Amino acid sequence: MVERTPFLNFFTHVILFAGFVFCIAPFVIVTIAASHNLKDVNDVPMSLLPGNDFWVNIKTAWVTANLGPKLLNSFIMATGVAAGKVIISALTAFSIVYFRYPGRTFIFWLIFVTLMLPLEVRIVPTYAVVANVLEPFQTIMDLTGLSWLVEKVSGVHVALNLGMLNSYPGLILPLIATATGTFLYRQFFLTVPDELTEAARMDGAGPLRFFIDILLPLSRNNMAALGTIMFLWAWNQYLWPLLITTDQSHATAVTELKQLIPNVGGAPEWHIAMAGTLIIMLPPLVVVVLMQRWFVRGLIATEK
Numbered sequence: 001m002v003e004r005t006p007f008l009n010f011f012t013h014v015i016l017f018a019g020f021v022f023c024i025a026p027f028v029i030v031t032i033a034a035s036h037n038l039k040d041v042n043d044v045p046m047s048l049l050p051g052n053d054f055w056v057n058i059k060t061a062w063v064t065a066n067l068g069p070k071l072l073n074s075f076i077m078a079t080g081v082a083a084g085k086v087i088i089s090a091l092t093a094f095s096i097v098y099f100r101y102p103g104r105t106f107i108f109w110l111i112f113v114t115l116m117l118p119l120e121v122r123i124v125p126t127y128a129v130v131a132n133v134l135e136p137f138q139t140i141m142d143l144t145g146l147s148w149l150v151e152k153v154s155g156v157h158v159a160l161n162l163g164m165l166n167s168y169p170g171l172i173l174p175l176i177a178t179a180t181g182t183f184l185y186r187q188f189f190l191t192v193p194d195e196l197t198e199a200a201r202m203d204g205a206g207p208l209r210f211f212i213d214i215l216l217p218l219s220r221n222n223m224a225a226l227g228t229i230m231f232l233w234a235w236n237q238y239l240w241p242l243l244i245t246t247d248q249s250h251a252t253a254v255t256e257l258k259q260l261i262p263n264v265g266g267a268p269e270w271h272i273a274m275a276g277t278l279i280i281m282l283p284p285l286v287v288v289v290l291m292q293r294w295f296v297r298g299l300i301a302t303e304k
């Protein structure tokens with residue numbers, strides 16, 4: 001029998017509505033500000049009634065920050081990072097759960113500890129590696145004397161250099177490793193019945209076939225949830241794209257938002273900045289709306 005608790009239901013709905021208002025209020029204010037002109041947006045207090053210049057401000061923001069190619073760069077980067085994180089974490093968790101080798105638990109916890117080392121903490125060595133991917137090999141050759149030996153024998157000075165600055169691989173590859181995704185997949189793989197593994201082995205399925213034909217279809221909800229989270233995370237990246245993209249052809253939309261920040265010496269054009277903000281936040285909003293069902297299933301579903 002289900003108890004009727006009208007007061008508790010009312011109180012719960014009040015809390016939910018208050019949370020909804022708290023979350024939607026900034027978006028509403030940004031939308032209203034993006035519809036005002038220069039004078040109205042700088043009034044104190046700003047009018048909370050929509051203005052008449054919304055589409056004019058949208059067009060101005062689009063042209064000023066050249067958002068077309070920048071949005072494409074952001075989409076390529078976010079999609080590549082999300083796909084890389086899903087694939088790498090799935091393979092890593094598969095290895096840890098289904099293969100028996102010494103130190104696999106230690107390796108998992110070593111990966112898990114990297115949660116305490118976000119990109120901002122290791123930004124300098126990561127940048128050094130991306131600036132010259134082959135520098136570690138050059139260092140090994142120098143320390144072991146191989147560089148000197150090659151130069152003595154052939155007369156060729158060995159100087160390995162392969163940079164990934166101002167490139168899509170440079171934007172994507174340093175961000176694809178994820179301890180969160182590895183943990184999520186590991187916990188899911190541990191719940192897969194051992195009988196399923198034995199049945200696949202009796203049918204002659206090898207590890208790769210078992211992974212592709214059985215585990216991946218079972219974990220599609222987890223893949224959708226992880227992919228959605230990581231897409232949003234990559235889309236909102238600011239420091240890393242700003243650091244490695246000196247060429248505007250590879251700049252992302254989030255970093256180019258600074259082009260719309262009001263000038264110190266002039267009147268603050270907050271209406272243009274708010275219009276640009278709305279444009280940049282639209283793609284991840286569409287992704288969340290389209291992936292909402294699978295996202296929720298991936299976080300709460302327990303059936304196999």
